[in-house]
Amino acid sequence: EPEVTQTPSHQVTQMGQEVILRCVPISNHLYFYWYRQILGQKVEFLVSFYNNEISEKSEIFDDQFSVERPDGSNFTLKIRSTKLEDSAMYFCASNRDRFSDTQYFGPGTRLTVL
């Protein structure tokens, strides 16, 4: 069964550094998402992406965040200048089309900011 993959599984960085989290969505999917989950808290929506542009973003997704689909397979989340409070699990998700009922999530990248 096709699945969403994410790399790396764990990223440790220093405060102020830039990080790029990578995702490979399911190949025929058109909608892509990033969510995050701070330890012990609920899963929070960050951004949705379709047709090479952001379709919706949350208040969390401020100017330090950006997303990109640099080629036909990867979907990336960049955090320009990491803060301690960016430490969280970041999940990538995808679904086939606008009316698809199921979002498929990756296993997540644990980001630790020191």
Added chain:
Amino acid sequence: DAKTTQPNSMESNEEEPVHLPCNHSTISGTDYIHWYRQLPSQGPEYVIHGLTSNVNNRMASLAIAEDRKSSTLILHRATLRDAAVYYCILRDQGAQKLVFGQGTRLTINP
């Protein structure tokens, strides 16, 4: 986003049925009821969804009240692998994002 209310935690025994309730009294006519679960140290996983009628799939059943203000996810025969946080989510048709609440942490006793 319409709100859902779930118990913080529930406990059941292996091989017994589990009924996970969800209240959504402010549901609108175009909201679908989705259930996802999150196994320990994993990303969320789709379980089932429905609009008005009860639904069955290989993982679970979804029973929806006639007024749609509540629903119940039914695991017919729980296994240890079903221990997870279960999220009841309302999603408007055509909406993209999922809005997660705190969910119900289900513990399965051997």
